[in-house]
Amino acid sequence: MIELQNVSKVYRSLVPPKPVRAVRRMTLTFEAGEVVGIAGPNGAGKSTLINLMLGFLNPSAGSVTIDGQPPRRFVERRGIAYVPELVAIPPWWRVTGALARYAVLSGVPRSDREERVEKAIAALGLEEHRGKRVKQLSKGNRQRLGIAQALLSDADVVVFDEPTHGLDPVWTDRFRHLVRDLRRPERCVVIASHNLHELERMSDRVAILDHGKLTKVADLQAHVTSEELLHYVLDVESDDVAVADVFPAAQRISEKDASATWAIDGDLDALNAGLRALLERGATVRGFSPRRSRLESAFLEAVGES
Amino acid sequence: MNRVLLAYAPHMLRDYLMTRGGAMAVVAAVFVLPLVLTLAQATEVPPPEVTHSQGVGLLLALTPFLALIASYGLIGQDFRLGFFRPLFAKPISVPLYYAMIFCCAALTFWIVQALSLLALAAFQINAWEPAAALEMSFRFALLGGLTFAMSRVTRLDWLYAFLIYQLAAPLRTLLPAEETIRGFLINIVFPPTHVFTLSPTARTEGRFSALVGASGPEWASIAWLIGYITVCLVIGLCTVRRLELASVQ
Numbered sequence A: 001m002i003e004l005q006n007v008s009k010v011y012r013s014l015v016p017p018k019p020v021r022a023v024r025r026m027t028l029t030f031e032a033g034e035v036v037g038i039a040g041p042n043g044a045g046k047s048t049l050i051n052l053m054l055g056f057l058n059p060s061a062g063s064v065t066i067d068g069q070p071p072r073r074f075v076e077r078r079g080i081a082y083v084p085e086l087v088a089i090p091p092w093w094r095v096t097g098a099l100a101r102y103a104v105l106s107g108v109p110r111s112d113r114e115e116r117v118e119k120a121i122a123a124l125g126l127e128e129h130r131g132k133r134v135k136q137l138s139k140g141n142r143q144r145l146g147i148a149q150a151l152l153s154d155a156d157v158v159v160f161d162e163p164t165h166g167l168d169p170v171w172t173d174r175f176r177h178l179v180r181d182l183r184r185p186e187r188c189v190v191i192a193s194h195n196l197h198e199l200e201r202m203s204d205r206v207a208i209l210d211h212g213k214l215t216k217v218a219d220l221q222a223h224v225t226s227e228e229l230l231h232y233v234l235d236v237e238s239d240d241v242a243v244a245d246v247f248p249a250a251q252r253i254s255e256k257d258a259s260a261t262w263a264i265d266g267d268l269d270a271l272n273a274g275l276r277a278l279l280e281r282g283a284t285v286r287g288f289s290p291r292r293s294r295l296e297s298a299f300l301e302a303v304g305e306s
Numbered sequence B: 001m002n003r004v005l006l007a008y009a010p011h012m013l014r015d016y017l018m019t020r021g022g023a024m025a026v027v028a029a030v031f032v033l034p035l036v037l038t039l040a041q042a043t044e045v046p047p048p049e050v051t052h053s054q055g056v057g058l059l060l061a062l063t064p065f066l067a068l069i070a071s072y073g074l075i076g077q078d079f080r081l082g083f084f085r086p087l088f089a090k091p092i093s094v095p096l097y098y099a100m101i102f103c104c105a106a107l108t109f110w111i112v113q114a115l116s117l118l119a120l121a122a123f124q125i126n127a128w129e130p131a132a133a134l135e136m137s138f139r140f141a142l143l144g145g146l147t148f149a150m151s152r153v154t155r156l157d158w159l160y161a162f163l164i165y166q167l168a169a170p171l172r173t174l175l176p177a178e179e180t181i182r183g184f185l186i187n188i189v190f191p192p193t194h195v196f197t198l199s200p201t202a203r204t205e206g207r208f209s210a211l212v213g214a215s216g217p218e219w220a221s222i223a224w225l226i227g228y229i230t231v232c233l234v235i236g237l238c239t240v241r242r243l244e245l246a247s248v249q
Helices: A046-054 A071-078 A095-105 A110-123 A139-151 A169-182 A196-202 A240-246 A268-280 A294-303 B003-041 B048-071 B076-081 B094-122 B130-150 B157-174 B181-189 B200-204 B219-242
Strands: A002-011 A020-030 A035-039 A061-066 A081-083 A157-161 A188-192 A205-210 A213-219 A230-237 A251-256 A259-266 A284-290
Touching (some): A046 A061, A046 A188, A061 A071, A095 A110, A139 A157, A139 A169, A169 A196, A196 A294, A205 A294, A230 A268, A240 A259, A240 A268, A259 A268, A268 A284, B003 B094, B048 B157, B094 B130, B094 B219, B130 B157, B157 B181
Parallel strands (some): A035 A188, A081 A157, A157 A188
Antiparallel strands (some): A205 A213
């Protein structure tokens, strides 16, 4: 659906400093029916990538296409549901008025407009703010309004740039449900975020960028392979010798009463065998949780611990 | 024109009237009030032809101010404030959107001028003069068009447009087109404001605009104006189409 072929983007200016290479020879495809995350440290090129997808920026080299068309042509014909990182809506507009205007611009038929606006207001919990001007809204509510305007259309491409920026934990969680409801076979959802935990829970794949390069695409749908190194925290009631025997590389992190917490690394088979052996030696496992999520591990591996 | 944009036109006009129409009306009131107050306090009512002439002159003088308020940052502001992001992710043509905003500006200009006419009429000043109205429209489109052409590239669009507009006539006098290449270029590049200059005989004949002569409209001047205004508007729309919409770094 969205194809980036060898895309580079260089920001040039007439005066120093030197040109900035924001995106370097990136090739990536976003398919219909999937939710793809874009992660990366600050300045990795996430926002530039999103701007290239929307046709707000032109690539310096390579090509970006959506359904085989240049992005601007696609957007001007079919539109994209887009939530920018900083939601900028004229501050003198009222919530309902703003959504009504965006509904018109999204091409929602007149007969459906009111219903669509009401649905978006309800979905984002903006009922009590409907009469307020945008300038009277808190940052979180403005972000919700930004998400609501994107949901008005029935676009096949949905792009969120840091969508939970400013949202409280309740609305961050609800946003996840909104994304789940947006899933359709013909729709491609792209989410750029710093929040790896959030991306891991919503995305099928996550493209990890660093210094403008695509360093890794983490497939979160795939099962854990036997070779994959996993990082876990083990909270166990056992003697230290037993733990050290079973997991020679384990590092003791802390202890409380009779139990101790250990950091252990290993592949799936080694971890299973180790836990089994510990239980056979009479240990009581009080907790066993990932020290880093899968995406976090992939991210750190891709961009380096620095 | 894009159907979605046509459906959006009433919202656009209302927003435009709310944001800039108010400011334009205030400036118009500042121009109209002194004349009205002077006449109200006068012991002797001046003859209608005098008040007519004063009224028409006032509306003509008001035009550049209204044009600048109506057209400054018309394109650039959306980009500076980030409003363009949710807007241009919608299925609309960006140049058409701004062409429509320019139409809203022109419409608002005429609404404010009409209100000024009505306000003057309420005090028995008939300021309606078709030739002057034609000139006002061209003056508005010329200065507004110049500002529009520069709106995407500089936030000082109004200042540069005003300077170019004001300097056109003195530069033409200093460097006549037929004498030097520089003069020739100035004649082409700078707006044809000289076509508005009334001859002393025209003034004595009671004419209000050089665009309409004794034998009818001055078609050559009108064609020059239309051409220049069209080029300005096309440049403005081309900058929107050709320049990148975002600047992220």
